Amino acid sequence: MHKLAIYHLETLLWIARLGTFRAAAERLNTTQPAISARVREIESQLGLAIFRREGRGVVLTARGRQLVQDCEPLLAGLESALLEAGGHAGAAGVVRIAAGEIAAATCLPHFASAVRKDLPGVTLHIDLDLTARMLQNVLSGTRDIAFLAGPVASPGLRTARIGEVSLVWLASPETAAQGGLQAATPVWSIGEHSPIHRVTCESLQMAGLPVRAINTCNNVATMLGIVASGTGAALFPETMARPMMKSGALVECAPPPSSQICFEVAVRSNESDPVVLELFRRAAMFSIAG
Amino acid sequence: MHKLAIYHLETLLWIARLGTFRAAAERLNTTQPAISARVREIESQLGLAIFRREGRGVVLTARGRQLVQDCEPLLAGLESALLEAGGHAGAAGVVRIAAGEIAAATCLPHFASAVRKDLPGVTLHIDLDLTARMLQNVLSGTRDIAFLAGPVASPGLRTARIGEVSLVWLASPETAAQGGLQAATPVWSIGEHSPIHRVTCESLQMAGLPVRAINTCNNVATMLGIVASGTGAALFPETMARPMMKSGALVECAPPPSSQICFEVAVRSNESDPVVLELFRRAAMFSIAG
DNA sequence: CTGAATTAATAAGAGTTTTTTATGCATAAG
């Protein structure tokens, strides 16, 4: 009937999602002329204008939008059927992951090795980023899945809690010996919008300590190094600090707060790619155990 | 994700329906090695044995059957969406039509020209055949649509009445002048299983004539020539005889029977190809007018 | 049991698509 392949329609979907041929080309790991050619092919095969060239961009025509809407669930169903048939062994492609630093350090090593083992055809592209940008990228389709700390909720986003990590007040052994948290100066924390920052403030208040000027650093690993060098104390996720606690570079300098940091995975709520959904499912399930 | 195209899955469906690679190759207008290659491609992409090579043929594995079942409605939906998007202008491919001789002469010229006009991409392959074989071919997937005379019903078939044609008793002018039907010898009719044959017998009985030995000929056009040459009389569909009545080669030799021959179109009831279904719809609708 | 016929796999070459690379043109933004 047609010479149209699945990737022609997939191309259509991604142009519709991302808005431009260029973006779709990047998402699909190919070049913009290739996208142009595919669209031209579809339009000629169907005898139908799917895009209106407007200004320097393109917009879907009414019929084009209709076609995209009709095709999306069917395409998702097809890929899902193909995937299930092969027991997910045939899953292949690039999945773009966004992760916050803490979630990355805590969850990603385990997750990545599980993916490599069970879904060898799947390649992960991981970018560390701030929560706000991550969510934006996931919503816009630039990223497929986000691993992040702290509860997030947004229309258009589907999230699943994947676990918690305890927080511990740490300082270098010297600093701790000189009076613990009470005497530690300064207190470090990561940026305003992190859930750790909130717990830090709460902890200080509950300990009857003044919420002094708090130094911030947007990178936990760096902060670990700073504190270990004897400069102040900070509240760290236990998982990230464990190696330095073991080695004695850092020691607890105050009772741990009762609050924990919770981790979540997020995908677009209308995500239809079965590979992405399968990865989401696995992330949500496996991390409970891990 | 995959390099699989729609036609890969379509190939799978047709192999499943027809049972052999060869038959699928014929149905899809290609060669058997091409089918082999497509299957090999699918199996390697999915990492899954879809067919078990058994003896000199192949049979679906359990997973293969599951895949086929999952894909069929999705594929049908996709093609339907594509077709609707293009306002059916993009409809293309070969549709195999089986027709009885009378239905062919009465309905097909009109139908074919309508198809050529509205769905220029669609090619018709028409084979005239006997009713029984036609139905068998439609059920087995060798033919897509059948045009036939007389009511048929079968599980697995969907039919729609498309019109009636009157029957007339005709003979050559000489034979008619010599006493009409009463004197005409012999009476001709087409094969036992035709609805015309039944009406012929009924007519003779109601006219008080003995149901004499009836000559048969399985081809109406030929029978028209025989009767026109002055040999006996026969009951003809009015539409087919009209030209010879106009030219005076044949004349009525008895009052027409009240019974009519009704025409039907038939498709497999689980037909999923949107092009075939669209043609069926058009056949059923347009012929009421025609 | 042998020979003919049917069915699928394989190999090589031909032909067609599809992609890439490079470029041009139009539009929007600074």
Added chain:
DNA sequence: CTTATGCATAAAAAACTCTTATTAATTCAG
């Protein structure tokens, strides 16, 4: 007005799919 962005186009390169022959295995018939 200049720069940057986004799509279209052209030609060459790369990739893919089909066809034609041929082989191997199996079934069926005499």
